[in-house]
Amino acid sequence: MTLIDAIKDEHDRLRSRLVLLKQEIDVWTRNGEPDYDLLHLLAQYFMRFPDEIHHKKEDHIYDALMDKGVLETEYLLRLKSEHEQMGLLTTQFSEHFDDLLAHHVSPKWTMIDKVKKFIVMQELHMADEESQFLPLARKELSVDRLNEIGAAARKALINDAARESFQELATIDSGIESHLAKKK
Numbered sequence: 001m002t003l004i005d006a007i008k009d010e011h012d013r014l015r016s017r018l019v020l021l022k023q024e025i026d027v028w029t030r031n032g033e034p035d036y037d038l039l040h041l042l043a044q045y046f047m048r049f050p051d052e053i054h055h056k057k058e059d060h061i062y063d064a065l066m067d068k069g070v071l072e073t074e075y076l077l078r079l080k081s082e083h084e085q086m087g088l089l090t091t092q093f094s095e096h097f098d099d100l101l102a103h104h105v106s107p108k109w110t111m112i113d114k115v116k117k118f119i120v121m122q123e124l125h126m127a128d129e130e131s132q133f134l135p136l137a138r139k140e141l142s143v144d145r146l147n148e149i150g151a152a153a154r155k156a157l158i159n160d161a162a163r164e165s166f167q168e169l170a171t172i173d174s175g176i177e178s179h180l181a182k183k184k
C-alpha cells in the first residue's frame with residue numbers, strides 16, 4: 001500500500017469517528033443525554049490520532065513537495081496551519097470535557113461550539129486534501145519517491161514514544177468499538 005492509499009484509509013477511519021462524534025453532539029444539542037463515556041473516548045481519539053500519526057505522515061509528503069519547489073507552497077502551508085488549528089480545537093474541547101466531567105463548571109455550549117467547528121474543519125480539510133493535495137502528490141512524486149517517503153515516515157514513527165501512542169490508541173479504539181457493540 002502506498003503512503004497515499006494509507007492516508008486515504010486513515011481519512012475513512014477519521015470520517016467514521018466524526019460521524020459518531022456528530023451523532024453524540026446532535027443528541028446533546030437537542031438537550032438529550034449524550035453517551036459521555038463515548039464522547040470522552042472520541043475526544044481522546046481526536047486528541048491523539050491526527051497529530052501523533054496521521055499528520056506526521058502527511059508532513060513527509062508536504063516537505064517532499066516543498067523541497068521540489070512546487071508552485072503550491074502557500075497551499076501546503078495553509079494545510080499545515082489547519083493541522084495546528086484542529087489540534088488547538090481538540091485540546092480545547094478535551095479540556096472543556098474534563099471540566100464537565102469534574103463538575104467544576106458546565107461549559108456545554110462552549111464545548112458543543114468547539115466540537116462543531118472541529119468537525120466542519122476536519123471534513124473540509126480532508127475533502128481539500130483528497131481533491132488537491134493527494135492528486136498533487138501523485139502528479140509530482142514518482143512511485144519510487146513515494147515509496148521512499150513512505151519508508152521514511154514509517155521509520156520516523158517507529159520509536160518508543162510512537163509505540164506507546166499506538167498502544168494507547170489501540171486501547172481507545174477498542175473502547176470505542178465495545179461501546180458501539182453494546183449499543184447494537
Ligand SMILES: [Fe+2]
Pocket residue numbers: 055058079083125129
Ligand atoms: Fe491534513
Ligand SMILES: [Fe+2]
Pocket residue numbers: 007011054058126129
Ligand atoms: Fe489528512
